[in-house]
Amino acid sequence: MSLVRVVHRTAFTYGSPVTASYNEARMRPVQDDRQQVRSARLTVAPHTWTDTYRDYWGTPVTIFEVLEPHEHLEIVAESTVEVTGSPGAPQDAPDxxxxxxxxxxxxxxxxxxxxxxxxxxxxxxxxxxxxxxxxxxxxxxxxxxxxxxxxxxxxxxxxxxxxxxxxxxxxxxxxxxxxxxxxxxxxxxxxxxxxxxxxxxxxxxxxxxxxxxxxxxxxxxxxxxxxxxxxxxxxxxxxxxxxxxxxxxxxxxxVPPLKGVYAGPGASDLEVAVEMTRLA
Structure with a gap:
């Protein structure tokens, strides 16, 4: 078992103001019998509302929109997860x-x-x-x-x-x-x-x-x-x-980490960074 903290930052910089942005983020870890989520949060700047649901495949999804003009969009997902390894195949695996x-x-x-x-x-x-x-x-x-x-x-x-x-x-x-x-x-x-x-x-x-x-x-x-x-x-x-x-x-x-649409210029610069820290 290990306890891991993950910080995933995604930033878009646009050439001119974007007037609206609608997005889905799949950046919150799954909770199941192999993985326990101790904490998880997703922040968006410019600040906006968020909501969450599970998609058809069971993946947590955070949805959000930004309806004010903006030239920069940053999404930061932070989580702490307790993880165990795969148990391998069962002894009575089917033929x-x-x-x-x-x-x-x-x-x-x-x-x-x-x-x-x-x-x-x-x-x-x-x-x-x-x-x-x-x-x-x-x-x-x-x-x-x-x-x-x-x-x-x-x-x-x-x-x-x-x-x-x-x-x-x-x-x-x-x-x-x-x-x-x-x-x-x-x-x-x-x-x-x-x-x-x-x-x-x-x-x-x-x-x-x-x-x-x-x-x-x-x-x-x-x-x-x-x-x-x-x-x-x-x-x-x-x-x-x-x-x-x-x-x-x-x-x-x-399962893309982030997808969406926006109204504005056709080009943007993208920066992505992931930091991980083993806590135990």
């Missing part, structure tokens, strides 16, 4: 026949269907099928993620958050969301339910308690084999106490 049965298909159709971002080329599906041969679903899931990861180099700037998984596969390069999308598509292709996870990763295991470090927005995935198992394909390991979950969905498009 392939059970995984392909009606109860599972009825319960997780959204996490078995392809989307434009997670659909994988035929050779990836064939690779996943070959890797899974002779293994149970729980063992196959980890092996598939490892095989996909081994075919990609971590190279920032080659793709965007909306790039389809096939782009990263073709180039052999990508970042965390590409590796998550590819692994999700590969898992779904063999019948293992899988979902996208967005959040933060504390980057330094050697950081002292109370030491603030530059954190990272990060993406990983969860697969279902009797229960959800969290795995970070980029770092080739199960999610631990250094992974803070903010949102879950079918793909990145379901």
């Amino acid at each position: 392939w026949e059970a995984l392909g049965g009606g109860p599972v298909l009825d319960a997780y159709p959204a996490f078995l269907a392809t989307t434009p971002t997670t659909v994988v080329p035929d050779d990836v599906a064939a690779l996943a099928l070959d890797v899974a041969s002779g293994l149970g679903p729980a063992e196959a899931a980890e092996a598939i993620c490892g095989e996909v990861r081994d075919r990609l180099d971590y190279v920032p700037g080659v793709t965007t958050v909306h790039s389809p998984a096939s782009d990263a596969w073709t180039s052999g390069q990508g970042v965390c969301q590409d590796m998550a999308h590819l692994a999700i598509g590969a898992l779904r292709s063999v019948g293992i339910p899988a979902r996208y996870v967005s959040g933060y990763l504390h980057p330094r295991a050697d950081a002292a308690v109370g030491e603030t470090v530059v954190g990272e927005s990060h993406a990983w995935l969860e697969w279902w084999v009797g229960r959800w198992v969290a795995y970070d394909p980029t770092n080739r390991r199960f999610a631990g106490g250094d992974h803070v979950v903010v949102g879950r969905g079918r793909e990145y498009g379901d």
Whole structure:
């Protein structure tokens, strides 16, 4: 178990005044059996009203609007979260026949269907099928993620958050969301339910308690084999106490940290910073 404080700042500077802005922020960590939110708040400048709800996928969403002219917009999300690692696969994980049965298909159709971002080329599906041969679903899931990861180099700037998984596969390069999308598509292709996870990763295991470090927005995935198992394909390991979950969905498009519309100039400068502090 670890106790982590996260401060996520996002700032927009516009070339001329924006007259109105309407936004959704997914920056409050999820509370569940692996993660307890001790405190969380989101502040917006210029000051405005906010409201919160949970979206279809269970992600906390803060909505707000700014209806006065402004040339600068800053959103600061602060939270303190108690996190435990992924428990791994259950001892009684279902076999392939059970995984392909009606109860599972009825319960997780959204996490078995392809989307434009997670659909994988035929050779990836064939690779996943070959890797899974002779293994149970729980063992196959980890092996598939490892095989996909081994075919990609971590190279920032080659793709965007909306790039389809096939782009990263073709180039052999990508970042965390590409590796998550590819692994999700590969898992779904063999019948293992899988979902996208967005959040933060504390980057330094050697950081002292109370030491603030530059954190990272990060993406990983969860697969279902009797229960959800969290795995970070980029770092080739199960999610631990250094992974803070903010949102879950079918793909990145379901969980962007911030999205909205505004009335005003077409260009803006964006600055994003994440700070993380291990408190215990």
